Amino acid sequence: PINIEGNAETAQVVNLIPWMDYEFRVLASNILGIGEPSLPSSKIRTKEAAPTVAPSGLGGGGGAPNELIITWTPTLRDYQNGDGFGYIVSFRRKGSQAWLRARVPHAESLHFVYRNESIAPYTPFEVKIRAYNRKGEGPESLTAIVYSAEEGKEQQESWECSPGEEKAPGRAQSLSQCLRGLQESWRGIWDRGWRDRRQGMAQGW
Template identity: 30%
Template sequence: VRDLSPYTEYEFYVLATNDLGRGTPSVPVMVTTGETEPGSAPRNLHARTLSSSTVLVQWDPPKEPNGQVMGYNVYYTTQPSIPTLSWSAQTVDNNQLTTISNLSPQTIYTIRVQAFTSRGQGPFSSPVQVKTQQGVPSQPRHLRASAVSSTAIQLNWTRPVDPAEMVVGYELYWNDTFTQQQEHRSVPDSQSYLLEGLYPDTVYYLWLAA
């Protein structure tokens, strides 16, 4: 018997015929055809961001698994124009949910999923895109301080190196060797600040965070 569907249970029975008609059917037997690779892609793929470096990916099984789905290959990239098999990938056991970690902040990723059976891989799903959240900024660079008077210090610095890090302001901390008390002030987004109202002839320690 040919042209049957893969991994499908069929019932067969035989009966004899002659010129007078058909006889009594035999006892039926049940047979399941063998597996092959999935005939369709995973469905309803969607992704959502969990943090600046992690996304959650979910999907439904393929409509035509053609066998026992053993797992899924999850492919992801920031360059969707290159062949899918060249993307980064991770394998998921027979589950329709996974997380992808160690991603770059504020970056668009394209994701596709592929099911596989013991006989091979099926087609890729349609791609979906997700953008990771903004990460915590790295340190400001090249912080410099110079006394401009007996009670004021001029601060200058360079923004964090990654242009994707959206800086909205800075936090300035300082203490002195006289009172040994730590002070704090929020500074608008700029690359310089004049710190005034200080003690004369005093050593100050300063920290700046984006």
């Protein structure tokens, strides 16, 4: 409350955040003005409660073959509402009926990896997430679409051209030779990349 009767000894403060430390001060006032505030009280922690907001930043993708990687933004301390905080991830292949659930402990966690040999490359999954603590579970997020890992990518050569630097036998001996080698390698990678039939998003260089 903003104003309290002069003979009051207690006051109720509402709309505080659960599981949060607060300090309080009191000021006296009369028709002549407002006095100096009191010293702060000792810290008082509000009671715990189940989470009230869903984790944000839900997404994912990538990884190794037969993997589904789900990521999110870790929930800040102000929104955890209690001890024993963690995440519950729900996911299913798009179009299927049954949801799989996984509990991911620790507030700092930011990803979950599901591995299964039956997962085909670049399979779409429906994914949801909610938070929990020892007081209960919070609301569920909106559903996001996350794709499993694509088919394995080829390991590509890397080139380093340093004019004037001595090269080992069989390596480019000058900048012009090195650049010609890069050009041929680039052309080879381009040809291989578009010749291969890949599953997943269209790729090029």
